[in-house]
Amino acid sequence: MGRPLVHRSPMPGLGLSAGITLTMLSLVVILPIGALVLQGASFGIAGIWDTIHRERVWKALFLSFRISLYAALFNLVFGVILAWVLARYSFPGRRILDAAVDLPFALPTAVAGIALTALYAPNGLFGAAWKDHIAPALNIALEVPAYILNLVAVPLGFEAFVFEVPPRIAYATPGIFIALVFVGLPFVARTVQPVIHEIEREVEEASATLGASRYYTLARVIWPMLMPAALTGFALSLARAVGEYGSVIFIAGNKPLLTEIAPLLVVIQLEQFNYDNAAAIGIAMLVISFAMLLVINLIQVWSRRRIGYV
Amino acid sequence: MSDFAAGSPANRPQPQPGINPNEARFQAPTDEPLLLRWSLIAIAAFFLILLVFAPLTAVFAEALSKGWGAAVKSLQSREAISAIKLTLLVAAIVVPLNAVFGIAAAWFITKFDFRGKAFLITLIDLPFSVSPVVAGLCIVLLFGANTAIGAWLVANGFPIVFALPGIVLATVFVTFPFVARELIPVMIEQGRAEEEAALTLGASGWRTFFTVTLPNIRWALLYGLLLCNARAMGEFGAVAVVSGKRESATTMPLRIEMFYNEYLSVAAFSLAGLLAFFALLTLLLKTWLESRHADALSASRRGH
Numbered sequence: 001m002g003r004p005l006v007h008r009s010p011m012p013g014l015g016l017s018a019g020i021t022l023t024m025l026s027l028v029v030i031l032p033i034g035a036l037v038l039q040g041a042s043f044g045i046a047g048i049w050d051t052i053h054r055e056r057v058w059k060a061l062f063l064s065f066r067i068s069l070y071a072a073l074f075n076l077v078f079g080v081i082l083a084w085v086l087a088r089y090s091f092p093g094r095r096i097l098d099a100a101v102d103l104p105f106a107l108p109t110a111v112a113g114i115a116l117t118a119l120y121a122p123n124g125l126f127g128a129a130w131k132d133h134i135a136p137a138l139n140i141a142l143e144v145p146a147y148i149l150n151l152v153a154v155p156l157g158f159e160a161f162v163f164e165v166p167p168r169i170a171y172a173t174p175g176i177f178i179a180l181v182f183v184g185l186p187f188v189a190r191t192v193q194p195v196i197h198e199i200e201r202e203v204e205e206a207s208a209t210l211g212a213s214r215y216y217t218l219a220r221v222i223w224p225m226l227m228p229a230a231l232t233g234f235a236l237s238l239a240r241a242v243g244e245y246g247s248v249i250f251i252a253g254n255k256p257l258l259t260e261i262a263p264l265l266v267v268i269q270l271e272q273f274n275y276d277n278a279a280a281i282g283i284a285m286l287v288i289s290f291a292m293l294l295v296i297n298l299i300q301v302w303s304r305r306r307i308g309y310v
Numbered sequence: 311m312s313d314f315a316a317g318s319p320a321n322r323p324q325p326q327p328g329i330n331p332n333e334a335r336f337q338a339p340t341d342e343p344l345l346l347r348w349s350l351i352a353i354a355a356f357f358l359i360l361l362v363f364a365p366l367t368a369v370f371a372e373a374l375s376k377g378w379g380a381a382v383k384s385l386q387s388r389e390a391i392s393a394i395k396l397t398l399l400v401a402a403i404v405v406p407l408n409a410v411f412g413i414a415a416a417w418f419i420t421k422f423d424f425r426g427k428a429f430l431i432t433l434i435d436l437p438f439s440v441s442p443v444v445a446g447l448c449i450v451l452l453f454g455a456n457t458a459i460g461a462w463l464v465a466n467g468f469p470i471v472f473a474l475p476g477i478v479l480a481t482v483f484v485t486f487p488f489v490a491r492e493l494i495p496v497m498i499e500q501g502r503a504e505e506e507a508a509l510t511l512g513a514s515g516w517r518t519f520f521t522v523t524l525p526n527i528r529w530a531l532l533y534g535l536l537l538c539n540a541r542a543m544g545e546f547g548a549v550a551v552v553s554g555k556r557e558s559a560t561t562m563p564l565r566i567e568m569f570y571n572e573y574l575s576v577a578a579f580s581l582a583g584l585l586a587f588f589a590l591l592t593l594l595l596k597t598w599l600e601s602r603h604a605d606a607l608s609a610s611r612r613g614h
Contacts, residue, residue, distance in 0.1 A: 007423040011505065012515030014422055020414035021430075024407075028482050029436055032448035039451050078357055085354040089347060097354060099597050100362045105537070106589035106596075107366070108544025110563035111582040114570050115365035118372055118579075126364070182361050194610045201340060208339035218342075236438075243441025246546030246563065250570065263443035263547060270450060270551060282447045289439045296439075297432075 033286070040283040043276060051280035056256055057265060061284060064262040067173060068241035071180035076234045078181075079188025080226060086189070087196040104185045109246030112182055117251045120169040120178060127169055138165045171253030176261065179247040184237030191233035192226055199225055228303025235296040239289055369586045372579035384577035385584065393565035393581070397543050399474070400561060404481045404542045405535055412489025412534060416527075417519075419490075420497040421505070431494070437486040445483045446551025449476055473559055476552035484548050485538045492534035493527055495608035500526055529606035533599050540592045544585060 006014065040048060052058055086098050104112065120127045142163035150160045169175050199222065207217040245263040252259045262285055269278035337343060342350075373381045384390060415434060419427060437445065453460045453470035463470055470476045504526070508518040524531075546563040553559035560568065562581055569578035600611055 005425055009422050010509060011421040011502065012509070012518070013417060017414040017418035017421075020411060021418045024411045024414075024482075025430075025433060028479065028486060029433060032445070032452045032479075032483065033436070033440070035452035035457075036444070036448045078353075081350055082354050082358075085350050089351060091351055093355070095597075097358055099593050100358050102593055102596065103362050103366065103589065106540045106544075106592045108546060108563050108582075108585050108589070110546045110566045111369060111544070111585050111589075112365060114566065114578060114582055115368045115372075118368050119364055125368075126360070178361070182365075185361060190610075204340040214339070214342055217340075239439045243439075243444065243547075245441070245443045245550070250567075263441055266443050266447055267551060270447065271554075275451065275454070275456065278447055279451060282444045285441055285444050289441065289444075292439060 036279060036282055036286065039276075039279040043280070047276075048280045048283055051277050052284050056260070057262075057281060059257050060260045060262045060265045061281075063173070063176075063260070064242055065288070067176045067261075068180055068238055068244075071177055071184055071241050072234050072238035074177075074181050075184045075188050075237045076230060079185070079233055079237075080192055080230050082189040083192035083196055083226075087193050101186050101189050104182050109183060109244070110250070113179060113247035113250035116179055116182060116247065117170050117175070120175055120251065121171070122168050124170070130169055131167060135165050135167055139163075170251045171259070173259060175251040175253070176248055176259065179251050180241040180244060183244050183247055184241050187237035187240065188230055188233030191229045191236070195226055195229045228299060231299050232296060232303075235292055235299065239292045239296075242288060242292075243285065366586060366590075369579055369582050372575060373583040375579075376576050380576050381580040381583070384574070384580045387577065389560070389565055389568075390577065390581055393560050393562045394584070396474075396477075396560065397562040400477055400481055401539055401542045403478050404485060405539050407478075407482055408485055408489050408538045408542075409531065409535055411486070412493055413527075413531070415490040416493035416497050417523075419494055421502060434490050435487050437483050442480075442484050442545065442547030443551055446480050446548040449479050449483070449548075449552050453479075471552055472554040472556045477549050477559060477561065480548035480552045481542050481545050484545050485541045488538040488541065489531065489534035492530045492537075492608055492611075495610075496527055496530040496606070497523075499609075526606075529599060529603040530608060533596065533607055533611065536592055536595055536599070540589060543588060 052061065082097075082101060086094065086101070118124050120130075122128065122131050142165070146161045146163045154160055166172055166174050169178065203221060204217055207221045208214070212220070243263060245261070245267070248261055249264055252261060252264075254260050254264060262281060266278050266281050266285070269275075269281065341347070385394075419431065450471050451457065453463065453476065455461055455464050455469070455471065460469075460471065468475070470479065504522050505518050508522045509515075513521070544563060545561075546567075549561055550564055550567075553561070553564060555564070555568075562585055566578050566581050566585075569575075569581065599607065604611070
């Protein structure tokens with residue numbers, strides 16, 4: 001005989017707690033997701049491929065993925081800096097910054113969406129400053145590397161390079177990027193911060209005593225300890241960004257083929273009662289999410305084996 | 311935890327006065343150079359102002375752009391009031407449901423040993439990695455009027471999609487892991503010894519739960535419910551899909567979108583301001599819990 005399914009225990013409430021847990025899990029999570037998977041199975045891989053293969057759909061999926069990746073990468077770097085600053089430095093306003101990191105979790109995405117749009121639209125505070133001053137200034141500055149590059153590239157037969165920053169933020173891909181950075185902001189910072197608190201100062205002192213410079217210690221002693229948590233946060237923020245809908249639709253402009261994200265396409269298909277198409281896109285997104293969940297788990301297993309805690 | 315902060319003098323070897331002529335510029339070997347330190351603080355502050363503080367200010371500035379009177383008047387419109395009522399109703403249903411589920415799941419997972427526990431935890435966490443829009447889609451595919459179950463329910467006068475039950479179901483889906491995730495680490499840390507003692511002394515199961523377990527987990531429970539409530543009131547994607555933009559099934563975030571698309575800027579931002587106010591209240595309570603009851607929260611919530 002193998003191990004029993006449930007070990008005998010003197011604790012009361014096995015039936016009740018297991019019953020509530022499994023009933024709600026089935027009703028809320030397993031049955032609905034099962035319905036989607038079943039719908040997907042009914043038109044098979046070929047059917048799903050036919051839907052995804054249309055230009056509007058794969059462009060939306062690709063856009064969602066690409067901008068989410070950029071946003072998650074930004075959040076990876078910025079989140080580690082943020083966690084370090086909040087955990088290690090004391091300066092006036094530290095507590096306010098610390099509380100502000102959690103705002104994207106607490107603020108409804110629709111609120112964030114219209115607020116970011118109001119600021120970054122061409123007639124908003126930041127949008128206007130970008131359009132009238134910052135973007136032209138950056139374009140002038142970018143002429144210098146373009147000029148230097150063209151000194152070499154043009155004689156070699158390449159077309160002359162022209163570097164230009166996008167003229168506007170909202171109603172274009174930079175707006176999507178900003179919204180996705182906003183919703184994923186807390187993940188990396190909040191997974192890395194507890195790890196920084198756990199680092200023992202002795203390790204850094206030992207490194208310094210042995211003659212390492214501060215930068216060497218940061219790169220070779222501190223970063224390896226932070227990396228697993230940072231990667232977990234990165235994956236969480238990526239998963240969140242790929243599925244994000246509320247904050248993006250206000251700022252994106254939603255032009256088909258250009259600034260239309262995958263979740264919006266699901267909503268559009270549902271509004272037109274194209275349940276099959278909606279399900280096919282939904283399944284594609286679900287598969288992507290599950291792949292990411294798998295990666296998160298693998299990272300955690302790997303980091304536990306390496307360091308002993310997450 | 312802030313004892314570890316680099317600025318606290320206790321941690322830093324103090325320069326001997328009179329020995330080092332450059333004592334003002336002394337830098338401990340475990341500190342970053344002053345320039346780097348302030349650059350990092352400046353980067354953190356700069357992006358948080360750009361991404362968090364500025365939008366928050368913008369919400370209130372836009373709401374009050376025509377004065378207090380206009381903002382308050384827009385909140386008293388029939389649409390706004392029905393949206394506020396519906397959102398409060400949904401939160402009032404979802405939060406207790408989540409509390410019951412969270413406690414039951416945490417009890418089941420931490421008090422018993424069984425096969426497939428890791429898989430069960432993964433399933434509970436699943437909603438975090440599913441797009442809310444896909445979550446809504448799943449519910450429409452299961453209970454929509456074109457499915458067998460959905461058609462039967464509609465025929466019997468209990469429609470789920472485009473009505474309150476669908477919104478509740480979608481909200482429960484997206485908030486599903488919040489309470490369980492806060493309770494499980496705390497209950498693992500506290501172990502089973504106290505409950506076992508109570509049982510040995512003859513207490514009933516419920517008495518053990520209410521007098522031993524619940525006092526131990528109450529702050530973690532409150533923390534989880536706080537996060538759950540914030541998400542329940544603010545959920546947009548999943549609810550947008552299941553409500554189908556019906557007038558009778560419009561929550562506050564959906565009404566914000568409608569106002570916004572109708573160019574009713576003050577109305578949209580006033581409603582948004584109300585939600586932002588709730589979000590700030592949530593953050594305040596959360597910060598208070600983290601500082602006052604840190605030892606009763608899961609380890610990752612301590613020591614900010």
